[in-house]
Amino acid sequence: MKVLDMKGIVKKFGAEGFRAVDGVSLCVDSGEIVSIIGASGSGKSTLLRAVCTLERIDAGSIVIDGDTIVKDGVYAKESELLRIGRKSGMVFQHFNLFPHLTVLQNVTISPVKIYGETQDKADKRAMELLDMVGLANKANNYPSQISGGQKQRVAIARALALSPKLMLFDEPTSALDPEISGEVLQAIRRLAKSGMTMLLVTHEMGFAREISNRVVYMDEGRIVEQGGPDALFGAPKSERLQAFLQAVIQV
Numbered sequence: 001m002k003v004l005d006m007k008g009i010v011k012k013f014g015a016e017g018f019r020a021v022d023g024v025s026l027c028v029d030s031g032e033i034v035s036i037i038g039a040s041g042s043g044k045s046t047l048l049r050a051v052c053t054l055e056r057i058d059a060g061s062i063v064i065d066g067d068t069i070v071k072d073g074v075y076a077k078e079s080e081l082l083r084i085g086r087k088s089g090m091v092f093q094h095f096n097l098f099p100h101l102t103v104l105q106n107v108t109i110s111p112v113k114i115y116g117e118t119q120d121k122a123d124k125r126a127m128e129l130l131d132m133v134g135l136a137n138k139a140n141n142y143p144s145q146i147s148g149g150q151k152q153r154v155a156i157a158r159a160l161a162l163s164p165k166l167m168l169f170d171e172p173t174s175a176l177d178p179e180i181s182g183e184v185l186q187a188i189r190r191l192a193k194s195g196m197t198m199l200l201v202t203h204e205m206g207f208a209r210e211i212s213n214r215v216v217y218m219d220e221g222r223i224v225e226q227g228g229p230d231a232l233f234g235a236p237k238s239e240r241l242q243a244f245l246q247a248v249i250q251v
Contacts, residue, residue, distance in 0.1 A: 089167050153187050
């Protein structure tokens, strides 16, 4: 079953209509983990942001778990978008935690304030998620009292608090020092083992090869090549992907 179905996605920027995403079609099946790789400016993050409507596309269609977000560039009503929005969770490069709220409150604020869950129910779910990412003992701490890697793990728990069908990761370790990025990757590994459907934009080539069922290479707003991680990394077909991998992977 398709959890995400994107067809003909076009996103333009500027008066001259620069196409950051140029006719991309991509599906993600239930339980599948798909990583998107490519150079900066290739359209990876823009495509990901389009899934959760942080970027409004100019053409194309996006369906999540059977619900249509946008069809032929025309979006569903705002009330429908809010309902469908629960089906995807997003983890950004930067943590974007509320500094005046505790770790627990950061995880429960959306379920309670936006979707009307009871505080008791939200607290119980949040503690389960914080335990999953190894931070149950930090529930009453404030963001200023925890490390960058811990903040990103809180962000993962926050994204999971609405029980999404699809998790989106936009280079979740790029803002972290190498020595602490490993704890975030480990949290994502645990999530993968749980069967969560995931779409990741990452610059961690080794991690993409390890965790993904399929890897997608984008360049100049288009999908150039995609396939299983061993085939794509071990025997890239396109010259552009070959050049990209030679540039980013130390042989």
